[in-house]
Ligand SMILES: O=P(O)(O)O[C@H]1O[C@H](CO)[C@@H](O)[C@H]1O
């Protein structure tokens with residue numbers, strides 16, 4: 001048990017997928033895992049453990065934003081000894097050469113979040129993906145003939161930003177997309193010596209204005225889920 005997860009330690013696998021939306025966690029459990037059991041419903045933030053290709057895998061909703069994912073990731077790492085965390089999230093494309101529904105493997109995550117300024121008052125910390133997971137995800141995508149983009153992203157605290165120039169500025173320095181959790185995931189994985197990666201699907205486009213539907217965001221994006229699961233169990 002931890003404060004926000006009502007599970008016994010053995011209920012949660014070593015490997016956990018992390019969608020922001022708890023209903024995406026349910027979708028993954030129902031569509032990809034065998035014998036999935038729900039271990040958490042606290043705050044409606046569903047967590048399930050099941051079996052994927054013979055290995056135990058959990059999938060835990062994180063909610064939206066750095067503070068929310070930080071709570072779940074901290075508890076998974078501190079109280080449940082989780083070793084591998086893979087976010088399966090949506091993002092907004094920041095550049096014309098990134099298309100709606102593209103899958104992105106986030107190599108690093110710059111951020112405007114205050115959390116790392118508080119954590120590292122004297123350092124600009126660089127939240128970075130685990131190389132072995134990044135490589136496994138890339139190889140899994142290639143094996144399944146799924147095109148992926150690999151590169152830096154931007155994690156923001158502000159979905160409805162009034163500072164468009166900040167987003168444009170990071171895009172002009174190579175950021176492919178914006179979302180709201182990855183910098184915290186990579187930072188906490190570093191603190192606890194765990195492996196982390198974010199696999200993202202472009203749900204809307206900040207340059208062209210295109211967008212997917214809410215149902216599509218909740219229920220589909222199977223390529224991202226497949227890549228994350230393959231990467232999670234690969235030795
Ligand atoms: O689809 P999820 O995983 O929630 O990710 C993205 O969607 C939410 C905003 O709509 C933020 O959490 C952002 O990071």
Ligand SMILES: O=c1cc[nH]c(=O)[nH]1
Nearest residue numbers: 090091092178179180
């Ligand atoms: O955080 C997010 C997620 C999807 N699209 C955005 O524009 N921002």
